[in-house]
Amino acid sequence: MFLRELAAPITNIKGIGPAKVKYFANAGIYSIAQLLCRYPRDWEDRSRVVPLRCFEKGKVCVPVTVTHTEWPQLGRVKTLKVHISDGETNAVLVCFNRPFLEKQLLPGCRYYLYGSFSYRYGELQSSAFEFEPMASIPAAPTAMPLMPPELTSDNSGKEFFRILPLYPLCAGLTQNYMRSVIQAALRQYAAPLENELPAAIMEREGFLSKADALSALHFPKNIEQLELAQKTCIYEELFYLEIIVGKRALERKSAAKAKGAVADGGKDMANSGSLSPLQRRFVERLPFPLTSGQREALADINRDMDSPYPMARLLQGDVGSGKTLVSFMAALKAIEAGAQAVIMAPTELLARQHAENAARLLEPLGVRVAFLTGNVKNAGRKQLLKSLAEGGVDLALGTHALFSKNVQYKKLSLVVIDEQHRFGVTQRQAILAKGERCDLLMMSATPIPRTLALTVFGDMDVSVISTLPPGRKPVETHLARQSNEKKVYDFVRRELAQGRQAYFVYPLIEAVESGGELISRSLKDAESMAERLAKEVFPGVPLALIHSKITEDGKSQIMESFRSGKTKILVATSVVEVGVDVPNASCMVVEHAERFGLSALHQLRGRVGRGEAQSFCFLVYSDELTEDGKQRLKVMLENNDGFVIAEEDLKLRGPGQIAGTEQSGYLKLGIADPVRDADCLARARAEAFAILEADPPLSRPENAVIASVLHRAPPFPDAGL
Ligand code: ADP
Numbered sequence: 001m002f003l004r005e006l007a008a009p010i011t012n013i014k015g016i017g018p019a020k021v022k023y024f025a026n027a028g029i030y031s032i033a034q035l036l037c038r039y040p041r042d043w044e045d046r047s048r049v050v051p052l053r054c055f056e057k058g059k060v061c062v063p064v065t066v067t068h069t070e071w072p073q074l075g076r077v078k079t080l081k082v083h084i085s086d087g088e089t090n091a092v093l094v095c096f097n098r099p100f101l102e103k104q105l106l107p108g109c110r111y112y113l114y115g116s117f118s119y120r121y122g123e124l125q126s127s128a129f130e131f132e133p134m135a136s137i138p139a140a141p142t143a144m145p146l147m148p149p150e151l152t153s154d155n156s157g158k159e160f161f162r163i164l165p166l167y168p169l170c171a172g173l174t175q176n177y178m179r180s181v182i183q184a185a186l187r188q189y190a191a192p193l194e195n196e197l198p199a200a201i202m203e204r205e206g207f208l209s210k211a212d213a214l215s216a217l218h219f220p221k222n223i224e225q226l227e228l229a230q231k232t233c234i235y236e237e238l239f240y241l242e243i244i245v246g247k248r249a250l251e252r253k254s255a256a257k258a259k260g261a262v263a264d265g266g267k268d269m270a271n272s273g274s275l276s277p278l279q280r281r282f283v284e285r286l287p288f289p290l291t292s293g294q295r296e297a298l299a300d301i302n303r304d305m306d307s308p309y310p311m312a313r314l315l316q317g318d319v320g321s322g323k324t325l326v327s328f329m330a331a332l333k334a335i336e337a338g339a340q341a342v343i344m345a346p347t348e349l350l351a352r353q354h355a356e357n358a359a360r361l362l363e364p365l366g367v368r369v370a371f372l373t374g375n376v377k378n379a380g381r382k383q384l385l386k387s388l389a390e391g392g393v394d395l396a397l398g399t400h401a402l403f404s405k406n407v408q409y410k411k412l413s414l415v416v417i418d419e420q421h422r423f424g425v426t427q428r429q430a431i432l433a434k435g436e437r438c439d440l441l442m443m444s445a446t447p448i449p450r451t452l453a454l455t456v457f458g459d460m461d462v463s464v465i466s467t468l469p470p471g472r473k474p475v476e477t478h479l480a481r482q483s484n485e486k487k488v489y490d491f492v493r494r495e496l497a498q499g500r501q502a503y504f505v506y507p508l509i510e511a512v513e514s515g516g517e518l519i520s521r522s523l524k525d526a527e528s529m530a531e532r533l534a535k536e537v538f539p540g541v542p543l544a545l546i547h548s549k550i551t552e553d554g555k556s557q558i559m560e561s562f563r564s565g566k567t568k569i570l571v572a573t574s575v576v577e578v579g580v581d582v583p584n585a586s587c588m589v590v591e592h593a594e595r596f597g598l599s600a601l602h603q604l605r606g607r608v609g610r611g612e613a614q615s616f617c618f619l620v621y622s623d624e625l626t627e628d629g630k631q632r633l634k635v636m637l638e639n640n641d642g643f644v645i646a647e648e649d650l651k652l653r654g655p656g657q658i659a660g661t662e663q664s665g666y667l668k669l670g671i672a673d674p675v676r677d678a679d680c681l682a683r684a685r686a687e688a689f690a691i692l693e694a695d696p697p698l699s700r701p702e703n704a705v706i707a708s709v710l711h712r713a714p715p716f717p718d719a720g721l
């Protein structure tokens with residue numbers, strides 16, 4: 001049995017009844033396997049004594065004696081204070097709202113105590129502590145078995161001399177409850193689990209068996225064992241990630257394109273990468289030459305499209321580097337060969353902008369362009385779908401609606417995904433399934449850290465546009481306190497007077513009423529600010545408000561008015577974050593900038609500086625600035641380069657929180673973190689690729705275990721790998 005084969009429902013575990021099942025369901029846990037894969041987010045080391053005098057080093061964990069108790073008046077209420085000593089240091093437990101502790105912490109008795117202490121009012125105090133009577137501790141620390149004794153319902157005496165797992169919290173499930181049911185599940189199911197790594201690797205690396213590693217991950221006997229269990233499980237996870245990535249790359253390389261491109265046998269290799277006739281006509285009509293970065297990216301793409309293998313290329317380029325044009329030219333090449341192309345954008349706003357550009361730039365070349373989103377309905381939609389299926393449309397632009405079930409293409413050969421970090425990897429397969437061995441071009445302004453690129457996009461080729469179109473001046477960035485907002489507004493007023501346009505961005509759409517998330521009253525929102533800016537700050541200046549609650553038609557009218565210059569000020573939420581391209585806008589004012597993530601700020605700033613005029617970005621911050629917020633603003637002030645900002649972002653966020661992975665679903669790993677575990681990733685990758693190279697079908701006996709894992713219990717079933 002492999003761990004992921006434990007498909008039995010969690011109700012098989014004693015202690016999990018119907019009442020709890022719904023809480024587990026909220027956390028996505030239905031099966032035993034899912035329960036056991038609910039790894040602790042951290043561990044609390046109560047295996048070693050930490051006396052009171054070491055309170056500054058972390059949590060205190062020590063036997064203490066209660067000396068006396070008292071009920072002083074603290075503020076308006078009398079509060080229980082319990083005086084304790086660990087034999088060398090005295091301290092006080094302050095029992096806010098816990099008067100009942102008087103009956104549990106008795107003078108003269110001894111307890112195990114765990115908690116954080118600090119000096120306040122001249123004494124060593126704690127108000128966050130846990131304890132239990134010493135008599136109830138069953139075993140000496142050295143005699144702890146690997147599997148700790150079963151937790152009883154009151155848990156007395158089981159919380160010391162151990163390393164306790166801390167599970168990610170979820171509603172209705174307490175730490176103690178999670179500990180006890182996972183413990184029960186391990187007891188019932190762990191022992192017979194099969195190893196998932198080839199024996200040779202296990203031996204060479206000195207890994208724990210799957211059963212031991214899993215048990216130790218939840219309830220380690222000591223820190224050394226925990227570390228080894230982590231090492232084992234992290235390697236295993238990354239190894240399979242790379243096996244899957246490697247297999248995908250192999251399959252791609254070994255599959256010639258359906259369109260029979262092998263026929264020309266690479267005769268044109270010298271020529272390959274150069275512009276096609278339609279592409280040349282396109283470039284001739286442009287009012288500017290392509291940048292060198294655009295030309296190089298295009299050469300890569302053309303070469304891929306000419307090769308017999310399907311293209312899988314990631315095109316990275318900072319905001320404003322001109323990726324859209326490159327994707328249009330790729331589409332031209334597909335269309336010229338008699339096939340269809342689609343360009344998918346993450347938002348309707350952006351899709352529409354692309355569609356308008358495509359109509360303007362490509363229709364004169366005879367390309368039949370269509371626009372499809374979820375909002376294209378009824379007769380129009382029917383007609384459009386028919387046209388796509390019959391080949392009456394050459395290029396379709398839209399949102400993910402382009403890949404809905406009922407959409408068919410006559411001969412789809414190129415799929416472009418813009419701002420791909422917004423899409424889950426899952427969608428990739430569904431998309432490619434619409435054509436036969438489609439070429440795939442993904443575009444991203446959010447630089448994907450190298451380590452991530454290695455994992456999720458490990459089978460993709462990468463082109464980078466590192467040049468910006470000429471004449472661009474770097475955006476000038478200024479930080480401003482909220483109390484100095486007037487200066488910012490005055491500055492914007494001068495820019496407006498010179499015919500420029502401005503964005504004002506806010507973290508909220510409207511004022512939050514009670515019941516919503518608890519957000520400070522002082523937070524500005526787009527709706528109220530639109531009113532204030534229009535009435536008080538810029539009276540008479542045409543201003544519009546745009547946010548996600550406005551209908552798509554409404555949004556597109558507002559954008560059109562802003563693009564044409566009729567509207568001078570666009571008050572927005574982060575809907576303008578990606579892709580929006582209005583070169584005459586020269587000011588970006590982000591209020592409560594401290595509330596935005598680095599990649600959002602970089603994207604927002606990228607909305608200006610797209611024309612030849614000097615542009616400005618004002619990051620206005622409120623006085624409640626956290627250390628984190630301060631750091632982010634500093635990074636923005638000091639850097640313009642998206643790659644550097646992405647790296648800084650990684651550093652600031654730390655492991656486990658790669659830019660946008662959560663919401664975009666790059667990939668949800670269980671325990672490994674490709675950034676933190678970069679070294680392990682590299683080793684696992686080398687190993688996995690070497691195995692695949694030597695034994696592509698994984699048919700050798702020593703690789704049988706890999707084949708069975710992939711067959712019986714495929715890892716990352718939801719990742720779309
Ligand atoms: P990205 O999607 O990479 O952020 P866009 O494709 O939106 O960038 O392009 C940004 C702006 O630069 C657009 O207004 C586009 O017309 C313009 N542009 C693109 N290529 C060039 C070029 N070679 N020279 C001058 N301007 C360009």
Ligand code: MG
Nearest residue numbers: 323324418579
């Ligand atoms: Mg773009």
